Amino acid sequence: MPQYIRAYVPGGSFFFTVNLADRHRRLLIEHLDLLKRCFAQVRERLPFHTEAIVVLPDHLHCIWTLPPGDADFSTRWRLLKAGFARALPTMPGESIPRVDKRERGIWQRRLWEHCLRDEADLQAHVDYIHFNPVKHGYVKQPGLWPHSSFQRAVARGLYPADWLPAESVRELELD
Template sequence: MSNYRRYYVPGGTWFFTVNLQNRQSDLLTRHIDKLRAALSFVKSRRPFLIDAWVILPDHMHCIWTLPENDSDYSSRWRDIKKTFTRTLAQRDVWQPRFWEHTLRNEEDYRRHMDYIYINPVKHGYVSRVSDWPWSTFHRDVREGIYPADWAGNIEEFDAGERR
């Protein structure tokens, strides 16, 4: 068994990838309202900032920043997974773990933001980032962080993604 080590930084910012057990499933988008409700429920009890998020049928990527003096993202993920799973009539919904990366600087942050937003295009779900409905990209366009026609460079984001 692998020896997993998590890096906990109070008030830190992390990039996460969370996968369904069945990578051919569409549970996350088919039950988007239940996923949003689970997220809201957990976030109301254990606040954190959602810097970016994209939800695909079988996995999701996001960036969170936790409150000062708080580094417990693992409990939040456990609670989101459990709360969502309870709303479904099935078991073994999630892969047991998640992948996390502590963001080190502005360049690291920017590259992971871009990776999140280009992901639906990379997987062939849409041809334009703005066409994917389950993404905070739309919020970031409204706030002037990204232009509506932002396309990114797919080749730049191929490294590290597991299907």
């Protein structure tokens, strides 16, 4: 059985990839308002700051910075995933036993996390997040994808509106 080792760094910044169990579904953008509400509810209960985020049809990437002294991103993700799954209507073909066990099968059970080491690591992952819709072929420019923090970053002067990353970021394989 695999041994998963999580990097619990109090007050740290973490890059996450979270996937739907069925990568052919489009639940995250079809129910984007629900996903945003779940983020807000968890953030209200257990604060964190979202540095960057992109929501694609079947997965999302984000960077969270936790409060000083707090390293518990696992509980935040558990609450967020559970809240989203519970609020979705029952889907055609969903097995009753899974629903009875309160297990919807919406999300992959695991998530991918990386503790960011320094400012360069942070910037590389922010760039990766913003380039991701282009990488997956949804748009030609990051600014054309509406479900991303890219426009917020442009408004803050962190990127030009027509930004494309260096070749090294385009080659990152974090999905």
